[in-house]
Amino acid sequence: MKKHVIAHCSREGDYSCESPRVRFAQGGRLVQLRFAPSPAMQWNNENFFDRSPRGKCKGFSFGSRRRMLNRLNEVSTSARLPYFVTATLPDEAFDDDVARFAKTAKVWMDNFVKRLRRVSPGACGFWRIEWKARKSGLHEGKLFPHFHLLVWGLLERDLGSSGVYDQETGELIGERENWESFVALPDSQLTFELVKTLADSAPVAGVRSSTMTTSFGDIVFSGKSRYIDRCQTLVLALELEKRDLGHPLAIKARKMAFTDWASLAWYHVVGSHNTDHLKAGLRVERVKSWGGVMSYCAKYMAKADCEFLSEISFGRSWGVFNTRCVPWAKIIEIELPGEVGIRLRRVARHYLDRVCARRRQRPYGVTLYCNVAQWSKLWEKPPDCPF
Numbered sequence: 001m002k003k004h005v006i007a008h009c010s011r012e013g014d015y016s017c018e019s020p021r022v023r024f025a026q027g028g029r030l031v032q033l034r035f036a037p038s039p040a041m042q043w044n045n046e047n048f049f050d051r052s053p054r055g056k057c058k059g060f061s062f063g064s065r066r067r068m069l070n071r072l073n074e075v076s077t078s079a080r081l082p083y084f085v086t087a088t089l090p091d092e093a094f095d096d097d098v099a100r101f102a103k104t105a106k107v108w109m110d111n112f113v114k115r116l117r118r119v120s121p122g123a124c125g126f127w128r129i130e131w132k133a134r135k136s137g138l139h140e141g142k143l144f145p146h147f148h149l150l151v152w153g154l155l156e157r158d159l160g161s162s163g164v165y166d167q168e169t170g171e172l173i174g175e176r177e178n179w180e181s182f183v184a185l186p187d188s189q190l191t192f193e194l195v196k197t198l199a200d201s202a203p204v205a206g207v208r209s210s211t212m213t214t215s216f217g218d219i220v221f222s223g224k225s226r227y228i229d230r231c232q233t234l235v236l237a238l239e240l241e242k243r244d245l246g247h248p249l250a251i252k253a254r255k256m257a258f259t260d261w262a263s264l265a266w267y268h269v270v271g272s273h274n275t276d277h278l279k280a281g282l283r284v285e286r287v288k289s290w291g292g293v294m295s296y297c298a299k300y301m302a303k304a305d306c307e308f309l310s311e312i313s314f315g316r317s318w319g320v321f322n323t324r325c326v327p328w329a330k331i332i333e334i335e336l337p338g339e340v341g342i343r344l345r346r347v348a349r350h351y352l353d354r355v356c357a358r359r360r361q362r363p364y365g366v367t368l369y370c371n372v373a374q375w376s377k378l379w380e381k382p383p384d385c386p387f
Contacts, residue, residue: 009040015363016041020341021333022379024372028329029290030073031375033344034365041364060130060317066367068318072126072150072297073369077290079327080156082125083181083258084285084296085149087112087266090277091138098143102129102314105145111269112262113321119183119261122153124322150293153325154181154258181258181286194234194264197278234260259284294369336379344378 019036037045057064087109095101109127116123128148134140156179267278287293320326336344348366353359368375 009043014038014040017338017342020336020338020344022336022341022344023331023333024376025074025076025329026332026372027076027078028074028372029077029294029369030070030329031348031368031370031372032070032365033341033348033367035341035345035363037364057314057316059314064317068126068128069297069369070367071320072293074329074331075152076327076329079152081287081290082150082152082293083154084287085147085151085262086283087147087149088277088281089144089146089270090272090274090281091134092272092274093270094139094142094144098131099314102145105129105147106315108266108269109147112266115265115269116151116262117322120154120258122155122322122325123151124153124320124325125149125151126318126320128318148296150287150296152327153322155184155255156181157255181284182255183258183261184255194260197264197267197275334379340379344375347378 016035016038018038021034023032023034024030089105093101093104095104106129109129113127126149129145130148131143131145134142134144158179262284263278263282266282270277270281287296345362345366348368349362351368351370352362352366
């Protein structure tokens with residue numbers, strides 16, 4: 001006998017205008033408008049919706065991407081802007097098994113986050129693992145994971161102001177304040193360890209090198225100009241710490257810069273003993289605006305994986321660490337009158353049609369990443385007329 005198959009109830013032209021509710025992040029950038037499902041949609045949910053526990057995570061699906069963006073837009077925009085961290089892996093860490101490689105890389109990232117929370121208990125944020133083919137090196141063309149992080153809650157210090165000069169005339173235009181994130185640890189030993197690890201016993205042929213005579217002895221650096229300047233600054237900071245305690249570099253030496261600490265911590269966590277990985281394995285950038293946060297998120301953190309990775313189970317692709325310290329906005333959910341919900345959906349649909357340059361049906365609701373203070377005027381009751 002043939003098994004009787006129940007067909008889905010048709011939803012063609014389906015539309016719901018009942019029981020509108022709006023959920024928004026007060027101080028954030030998330031607005032979600034929802035309507036009660038229509039009878040056809042409710043019947044389909046009761047008969048075909050799978051209520052079993054979620055299965056294994058495979059790749060970075062569009063649903064996972066949507067949940068990550070929703071969560072990120074629940075962060076308060078009044079908080080200090082975060083740091084964007086990119087952590088890569090050296091060639092020595094390669095593993096042909098993608099699932100095993102991802103598990104190992106996540107263990108390293110978990111250890112890095114634990115170290116960060118020990119030196120900076122208020123540090124918090126989002127992490128995202130992304131896969132990309134190697135463009136050079138021993139494993140060119142092979143898939144390697146790397147991590148993107150948005151980090152809030154780091155301590156900052158003022159290193160004094162510096163002059164801003166015109167590149168053409170060389171005239172002084174103005175002054176710029178120099179702020180730097182740091183970890184709450186005396187860094188004399190850590191900085192010295194970083195300098196000793198980065199210093200080469202002999203310069204590489206054809207590469208710029210520099211020799212400094214310090215109380216630690218003659219130290220030879222070799223590498224790119226920016227790398228050598230960084231090492232010289234660290235050594236000078238150690239020297240000034242003993243002589244002029246009020247000098248900005250001496251102050252910098254007493255508390256280790258987050259950039260240096262993160263490079264050293266990631267190097268030790270991975271344990272590759274590759275000094276090239278210490279020099280270029282981790283990059284820290286300060287996000288300059290909240291639009292920059294969304295730009296970094298859209299460009300780096302929210303890219304969907306390729307079809308190959310969508311079939312491999314390697315666990316979660318993103319997460320939140322130290323959730324209690326994240327500067328979340330206040331989430332409010334209210335019921336709306338029917339005409340207000342319909343008008344809000346119409347305005348939101350036209351807005352998204354212009355932004356996305358394409359029309360899409362949104363029969364049961366819509367999600368916006370926007371300035372909540374401006375959109376809240378559409379559902380708030382206007383004040384009574386005093387006349």
